[in-house]
Amino acid sequence: MKRLRILLRQSEFHVLLFVFGFILLNWPFLSIFRAKPPANFLVYLYVLWVIAILLLYLVSRIGRESASGDDSQPRKEHGA
Secondary structure, eight states, rough: OHHHHHHHHHHHHHHHHHHHHHHSSSHHHHHHGEEEEESHHHHHHHHHHHHHHHHHHHHHHHHHHHHHOSSSSOOOOOOO
């Protein structure tokens, strides 16, 4: 789980996700579904949509945890 958190925090991973999404929703790749029934195309789009929403949720959840200081690293407390 710790490896997943580290991976989701990296901006390079965010760029990789964008590139994969761009490729999977681009015209040459979508032309695969031209000869198939429209139901297959709709299932493909909905599956990609659900995966994108789940990845965005995980990225935002990890970002919120690191911003609030809920990381596994010990915090240094300063006495006044």
